[in-house]
Amino acid sequence: MSRLAIDHEYMLHVLEKLLKTPSPTGYTDTVVRYVTHELERLGLTVEMTRRGAMRAIRRGKRDDGARAIVSHLDTLGAQVKQLKDNGRLELVPIGHWSARFAEGARTTVFTDNGTYRGTILPLKASGHTFNDEVDSAPVGWQHVELRIDALSRNRNDTVKLGIEIGDIVAIDPQPEFLDNGFIVSRHLDDKAGVAVMLAALKALQDEGAETPVDIHFLFTIAEEVGVGASSVISHDIASMIAVDNGTTAPGQNSDEFGVTIAMADQTGPFDYHLTRKLVKLCKDNEIRYQKDVFRYYRSDSASAIEAGADVRTALITFGVDASHGYERIHTHALRSLAELITAYAVSPVEIKRDFKETSGVKGFTRQPAGKAEQELSPVIADEELES
Known part of the structure; x- marks a missing residue:
């Protein structure tokens, strides 16, 4: 087995800190500073884009x-769309989520003059005023x-507040960490993923693990609006x-x-060879896994590919009940993901042709092709996948 032991308490501590740090898209400076501190504490140097996407190698x-x-x-x-005559605020969402899950949410409004709480x-x-109209x-x-x-009874009052x-x-996460391992909170997407990455990095550092190639730990700041990893990928990444x-x-x-x-x-299938490598690592390391296909979903991988990055991509996930709503996960999934990351990081490189951005067909990957493969076998006999 190549998976490493994960510091479970550290992972949950980081997740709790992340959840308590508001970071809607467009307002991520504070969370960037926190993650930078953690990465440096773990011994890495952080490179940051102008807007705050991060790379630590x-x-x-x-x-x-x-x-x-x-x-x-x-x-x-969310974002303020209008100051209404009744002193309240019209909103537009940041990211794609239903107003059904916004009703009743406690919030913080960030202004140039400070913050205000609200609902x-x-x-x-009011049920006492509108009776059944509330339900319809x-x-x-x-x-x-x-x-x-x-004090905001009308538009002028709201203007005076600044x-x-x-x-x-920002929407309050209202996190609960239950004794049975379940975690209920908003914004587990994707602060749980960040906590998983930092826990995996800590395991690699604690063990002094040697990896065959550099591992780039990337953190993006605009995935919820489709930007994702479009500007943080270097040419070294395969x-x-x-x-x-x-x-x-x-x-x-x-x-x-x-x-x-x-x-x-x-956006389509993930890389054939990389996903199967991850499956094999799960099997070899006795990590529970399952496969899925998402029809109404995209991730940082999609934005990187659309931006022109020539990289193999895969997506590993922690199952979330009621995603983009009142979310729930279990710590078992977080620990499993962190273990898989460590196993992947130390695993040998199988496609050595990927060391170069471009090269000839020698060493190019092969997929089962059935009859077509048999007909082409004289042509491709000398082009076996390098191990």
């Missing part, structure tokens, strides 16, 4: 053909408003694994226990 035997692990620091949130409410929020009200962002916990159109609204949430819902095969390996998302 753990050196291996060689730098070309490097491997990358990526998760995102940003979460869902997102349906337009008809439609769902949608145009049907909710943010009530500020300050609240402006475009101000960022393969990249995204760590994010899987969806445990009817019609899906994801699970709150073990690793869920995504075979495809809405």
Whole structure:
């Protein structure tokens, strides 16, 4: 076995700190500083893009053909669309999430003059006033408003508070860490993935593990709006694994226990060879796993490919119940993911042709092709996959 022991308490401590640090897309400076501190504490040097996407490289035997692990620091949130005549705020979502899960949420509004607390409410929020109309009200962002916990009876009052159109609204996570291993919170997507990565890195550092190539630990800041890993991939990277949430819902095969390996998302299949390597590592290291396909989902991998990065990509996930809503996960999945990352990091490179960005067909990968493979066998006989 090549998997390493994971410091479970450290992983949960980091997750709790991350959840308590608001970071809706567009307001991630504070969480970037926290993760930078953790990476430096673990012995790595952090490189940062202008906007705050992060790269920390753990050196291996060689730098070309490097491997990358990526998760995102940003979460869902909202933004002030209008200051309403009744003193409340019209909102638009940051990221794709339903107003159904916004109703009743406690929030923080970040303004140039400081912060204000508030609650997102349906337009008809009083049962004593609207009676059954509360139950028949439609769902949608145009049907909710943010009530500020300050003197704000009309638009002029709101203006005096210093609240402006475009101000960022963070949604309270309300985390609960239960004794049976379940964790319930908003924003587990993808702060749980960040905690998994840091726990895996700590295991590699504690063990002094040697890796065949450099491992790039990447953290992005705009995945929820589709930007993701589009600007943090270097030319040294040959393969990249995204760590994010899987969806445990009817019609899906994801699970709150073990690793869920995504075979495809809405952008198409993940790399054939990399996903199968991950499956083999799970089998060899007795890590529980299952496979799934996501139809309405994309991750940091998609943005990297769309930006033109020529890297093999895969997605490993922790099963989340009620994703982008009131989310629930289990620590078993987090530990399993961290173990898989360590096993992958120390595993040998099988596709040595990937050390170069481009080369000839010698050493190029092969997939089972049935009859077509038999017909072409004289042509490809000398082009076996290098081990």
